[in-house]
Amino acid sequence: MSVFMILRIALKALGRNKMRTALTMLGMIIGVAAVITMVALGTGAQTSIEAQIQSAGTNMIIVSAGNFNMGGVRQGQGNASTLIPEDAQAIAQLPGVQYTASQSNMRGQIVAGNQNWNTQVQGTDVDLPLIRSWPLKEGAFFTPQDVTTASKVAVLGAVVRDQLFDPMTNPVGQVIRISHQPFTVVGVMGSKGQSGMGQDQDDVVFVPYTTVLKKLRGITNIQQVQVSAASAGETTKVADNIAQVLRVRHKIQPGDPDDFMVRTMEEMANVRKEATQTMTALLASIAGVSLLVGGIGIMNIMLVSVTERTREIGLRMAIGARGRDVLLQFLVEAVVLSLFGGGIGIALGFGVAQGVTLWQGWPTAVSSNAVLVAFGFAAMTGVFFGFYPARKAAALDPIDALRFE
Amino acid sequence: MSAVISVKNLVKTYVVGEVEVKALRGVNLEVQRGEFLAVAGPSGSGKSTFMHIVGCLDRPTSGQYFLDGQDVSRMSKDALAAVRNKKIGFVFQGFNLLSRTSALDNVELPLLYGGGGMKTAQRHKRAMEVLNAVGLVDRADHHPNQLSGGQQQRVAIARALINNPSILLADEPTGNLDTKTSIEVMGIFQRLNRERGITVVLITHEMDIAEYGTRMVTFRDGLVVADKGITRRRIAQDELAALPEPAEAV
Incomplete structure (x- = not known):
């Protein structure tokens, strides 16, 4: 019998019980749609992370004080007091380093007129806008002069600006208070949005790091040095050089652990990517379970169908159908069910992914890989779960099958 | 005349649990081309088993079965399926x-x-x-549920005929039909037998239905106990003509 003929017979058989066919397919449709949607969400998240990392600058290196495991005491990064501004100056001398910026952060209550806002105060250096490729919207960033003299000047992030000043006012030149001390606003940053870590990068106030150290916190150590390598390809090499220089400067004996951490943006991006990939895999496997359930649904219906059509099978055998003809007929029915279900599921998954993007604003990307895999898996499910019922049908004895009531 | 069906010392034994059931205990029979053979016998006589073997749905435990001169008693399942397809036309009680x-x-x-x-x-x-x-040309597009019992059985007969089989094997073909329809269906068998020379093997337990044939064999306890020509053959055509009221279409 030709493939076309078998297909026609299968379609006819499925058409005889439309409601059941539709419900059986539904299991498959939901399974495939779930896989497609979940993978689309995961891929979308990954793509947006990559875009954010790109915007943050792939050639960025962050040197933090302290290590996760130092001298038996486990501390969070940036909490140790081992990094000083001179370290940043030493790093700046290294080949391949383009910009450096010492960082000393704190949280603070900012007051402007009758408005106030709690935000992160980042003490940093003049090159920060260049390291982060972050343009200013109004005014200018503070100057080297401001850093040297620990001036009380501030540059506002877009969110802070909106919180403290109404849109019509030009904040440049206005005075705000950070921890009760007056600061003059010299500039406003452009909006940058969420960081690769999920923080709102615009909820920030930049001041010279020297000001934070001397005027606000009264300490001498910094938390971080942000470094930008001259080229993205050199970041790992530059990071190694930084580590060597710091070990010498901090007089760390060979074999002792670092009292600092050097991480490249690439590393951090990879960590994030891996987390997203794990998440995607998790979601996809949960969706895969529903695909499995759909497959079992097909098997269930095919088993019922074989029992119900025992007399038909007997008759087909009596008029000359061989075991393999019967096997093929039921197998093709199962595969047709799962493929149709899979096809509709893919379309539905596409739709749901689009809907999520539209209504939730989450980025989604339906990859052709996911479509192929889901479709292939649907076909495999059909064959796998259709085979047992089909074999059962083919193994029937025509005499018993004909007598079956 | 060549024998269409020739069985020699046909034995069929079923094992039901521990017990061996001898359904056929050595049946010898020859059916010539163009015969209309009625196979009668009470239930348990072995006539169904005989029909299954003659219909190539089952294989004998021992003995031989030649269909059109070809030994089919030792064929594989797939080969038997091909034989059923080409040489045997089945008509069942339940139309199927x-x-x-x-x-x-x-x-x-x-x-x-x-x-x-x-x-x-x-x-x-x-x-x-x-x-x-x-x-039934005018009913070609109808589904079984739009056809009467007699019409359904005629569709089944048409299906049995389509591959020009050597034998038409009818298993209680009138069991689900009323008297008049039964006569009509038997009329079709008689006509096909007479006009086309198709060999008909009719399995029935009703003596009056068996009398439409040309020859009757009776089974009992797995053996042929009687084999005789039918002397006063019923002719369906004449009976239908004699029926008082042909009011209803089949």
Whole structure:
């Protein structure tokens, strides 16, 4: 019998019980749609992370004080007091380093007129806008002069600006208070949005790091040095050089652990990517379970169908159908069910992914890989779960099958 | 005349649990081309088992069965399926038509399994020919549930005829039909037997139905106990003509 003929017979058989066919397919449709949607969400998240990392600058290196495991005491990064501004100056001398910026952060209550806002105060250096490729919207960033003299000047992030000043006012030149001390606003940053870590990068106030150290916190150590390598390809090499220089400067004996951490943006991006990939895999496997359930649904219906059509099978055998003809007929029915279900599921998954993007604003990307895999898996499910019922049908004895009531 | 069916010392033993059941204990029988053989006997006599073996649905435990001179008693399952497709036309008590499928498609069904890859138009033509032979051309598009019992059985007969079989094997074909329809169906068998020379093997436990044949064998306890020509054969055509009221169409 030709493939076309078998297909026609299968379609006819499925058409005889439309409601059941539709419900059986539904299991498959939901399974495939779930896989497609979940993978689309995961891929979308990954793509947006990559875009954010790109915007943050792939050639960025962050040197933090302290290590996760130092001298038996486990501390969070940036909490140790081992990094000083001179370290940043030493790093700046290294080949391949383009910009450096010492960082000393704190949280603070900012007051402007009758408005106030709690935000992160980042003490940093003049090159920060260049390291982060972050343009200013109004005014200018503070100057080297401001850093040297620990001036009380501030540059506002877009969110802070909106919180403290109404849109019509030009904040440049206005005075705000950070921890009760007056600061003059010299500039406003452009909006940058969420960081690769999920923080709102615009909820920030930049001041010279020297000001934070001397005027606000009264300490001498910094938390971080942000470094930008001259080229993205050199970041790992530059990071190694930084580590060597710091070990010498901090007089760390060979074999002792670092009292600092050097991480490249690439590393951090990879960590994030891996987390997203794990998440995607998790979601996809949960969706895969529903695909499995759909497959079992097909098997269930095919088993019922074989029992119900025992007399038909007997008759087909009596008029000359061989075991393999019967096997093929039921197998093709199962595969047709799962493929149709899979096809509709893919379309539905596409739709749901689009809907999520539209209504939730989450980025989604339906990859052709996911479509192929889901479709292939649907076909495999059909064959796998259709085979047992089909074999059962083919193994029937025509005499018993004909007598079956 | 050559024998269409020739069975020699046919034995069939079933094992039911621990017990051996001897359904056939050595049956010898020859059926000539063009005969209309009625196989009678009470239930448990072995006539059903005989029919299954003659219909190539089952294989004998021992003994030989020649169909058209070919020994089919030791064939593989697939080979038997091919024999059933080409040489045997089955007519069952319960019609066994596919529901929600037109009469035409039902009749064509054996052509799908014969191999050879016949064109759709060719299949339709063949199916219409045999539907014509049973007088149902105008019902070709009807589904079984739109047909009366007699019409359904005629579709089944048409299906049995489509591959020009050597024998027409009818298992209680009138069991589900009323008297008048039964006579009509038997009339079709008689006509096919007479006009086309098709060998008919009719399994029945009703003596009056058996009398439409030309010869009757009686089974009892797995053996043929009687084998005789039918002296006062019933002719369906005459009986129908004599019926008082042909009011209702079949």
